[in-house]
Amino acid sequence: MAAGWNKLDGAKALVDSGIDGVPDFYVKPLDQRLSPQDLELHAGEQEDEVPVIDVSPLLDSKPTSSDRSKEDVIAELLDASERWGFFQVINHGIGSDLTRRMLAVAHEFFQLPLAEKMVFYSTDIDAAVRYGTSFNPLKDVFLDWQDNLLHRFLPERRDQPHPWPTKPSAYELIAGEFVDQAKFLARHLLRALSEGLGLGPDYLEGEFGEHNVALRLNYYPPCPSPELAIGLSSHSDVGGLTILLQDSDIVGLQVKVQEKWKTVRSVPGALVINIGDQLQQIYSNGKLKSVEHRAIVNADKARVSVGLFYDPASDVRVSPIPKFVDTEHPAAYNPCVFREYLKNLYSKNLVGKELLESQRK
Numbered sequence: 473m474a475a476g477w478n479k480l481d482g483a484k485a486l487v488d489s490g491i492d493g494v495p496d497f498y499v500k501p502l503d504q505r506l507s508p509q510d511l512e513l514h515a516g517e518q519e520d521e522v523p524v525i526d527v528s529p530l531l532d533s534k535p536t537s538s539d540r541s542k543e544d545v546i547a548e549l550l551d552a553s554e555r556w557g558f559f560q561v562i563n564h565g566i567g568s569d570l571t572r573r574m575l576a577v578a579h580e581f582f583q584l585p586l587a588e589k590m591v592f593y594s595t596d597i598d599a600a601v602r603y604g605t606s607f608n609p610l611k612d613v614f615l616d617w618q619d620n621l622l623h624r625f626l627p628e629r630r631d632q633p634h635p636w637p638t639k640p641s642a643y644e645l646i647a648g649e650f651v652d653q654a655k656f657l658a659r660h661l662l663r664a665l666s667e668g669l670g671l672g673p674d675y676l677e678g679e680f681g682e683h684n685v686a687l688r689l690n691y692y693p694p695c696p697s698p699e700l701a702i703g704l705s706s707h708s709d710v711g712g713l714t715i716l717l718q719d720s721d722i723v724g725l726q727v728k729v730q731e732k733w734k735t736v737r738s739v740p741g742a743l744v745i746n747i748g749d750q751l752q753q754i755y756s757n758g759k760l761k762s763v764e765h766r767a768i769v770n771a772d773k774a775r776v777s778v779g780l781f782y783d784p785a786s787d788v789r790v791s792p793i794p795k796f797v798d799t800e801h802p803a804a805y806n807p808c809v810f811r812e813y814l815k816n817l818y819s820k821n822l823v824g825k826e827l828l829e830s831q832r833k
């Protein structure tokens with residue numbers, strides 16, 4: 473490890489400095505290490521694959537080639553959200569050219585010299601653009617083997633110029649287009665879920681208020697001993713819906729299903745959707761699921777993923793929807809202001825679903 477490297481410089485700088493092993497502060501305690509099965513990413517057909525749903529009937533106003541109706545798709549989405557909280561969508565309207573360019577520009581961003589990325593280093597959770605490493609490097613007991621850029625699109629700042637990263641020069645155009653299209657998709661998925669829950673299509677959007685959107689670019693450099701480290705520690709996403717784009721030929725995303733970790737194999741052209749704590753548990757009083765997931769690393773190739781988080785507005789007080797609360801199903805979670813939930817996320821060293829559990833009545 474090169475002299476002068478420090479934890480905040482992150483995983484890529486560490487690898488670039490020339491290392492032959494994983495430094496102690498990236499090594500997980502024994503009980504959290506990955507088993508050989510965990511790392512068997514291409515092991516034969518897995519049973520119970522995460523569902524893959526063709527969502528074109530939701531997006532097209534005219535009849536599509538699909539023989540399924542909009543109602544069929546809504547039923548599939550609801551079933552996947554209740555049973556898995558995690559699924560992939562195809563024919564989602566975001567072209568393969570754009571997703572390819574989005575992944576390429578994310579790779580390019582992380583190739584920039586460290587000093588140019590560190591311009592965006594901040595501990596302010598309200599910063600519009602924030603670059604860093606691991607989850608909360610000042611508090612994490614063990615660092616995650618990844619660096620990230622969190623780019624928030626705050627509704628309250630719509631009237632102010634948006635501080636886009638100016639490098640790579642294509643970032644603004646490509647990320648802007650990707651965010652617009654992913655937001656369109658998120659809105660349609662939210663409408664479909666809202667309808668599926670018997671609430672009417674606009675209900676959840678109305679609850680979200682002036683929603684929050686954030687784009688997170690994750691970069692996982694190759695790791696000399698992937699079994700010792702973790703790319704992104706187990707967590708559930710905190711907000712509404714997440715749309716995740718991952719490198720198509722490098723797997724790394726895993727989801728916890730019945731206490732077992734399952735690799736989410738990337739289906740060509742698909743996007744991964746997962747349900748966040750607010751939408752799944754608090755609004756729906758546990759009817760929908762927000763599921764633990766994590767990213768593992770590999771020894772050979774850098775991997776990127778790009779997540780779009782479509783969340784309630786910061787000042788929205790999230791509380792269970794009356795329809796889902798009755799004497800048999802009392803409200804399981806305390807209502808919370810979304811911003812406070814986010815603040816808690818960044819102020820603690822949280823693992824798995826501890827944050828949501830701390831909201832339990």
Ligand SMILES: O=C(O)CCC(=O)C(=O)O
Pocket residue numbers: 688690704709716718724725726765766767776777779
């Ligand atoms: O890189 C991945 O596949 C997972 C990313 C993720 O879960 C997140 O950014 O919240």
Ligand SMILES: [Fe+2]
Pocket residue numbers: 707708709765
């Ligand atoms: Fe996540």
